[in-house]
Amino acid sequence: MKECPLCGETMRLSVRETQDAVPGAGQTAPRLEREWICPECDYFEEAEPGEE
DSSP states (O other): OEEOTTTOOEEEEEEEEEEEEETTTTEEEEEEEEEEEOTTTOOEEEOOTTOO
């Protein structure tokens, strides 16, 4: 758990997979995105490696 620096509410860790285009290859590469998101004020920030 993490506290939002703007409103003080509890932020949630969001993990999602995105597809990045590989230039010249015509393929995509999967990438995991981890972000802390505040459901109250929509503030977000990238999660540090190993942060849960």
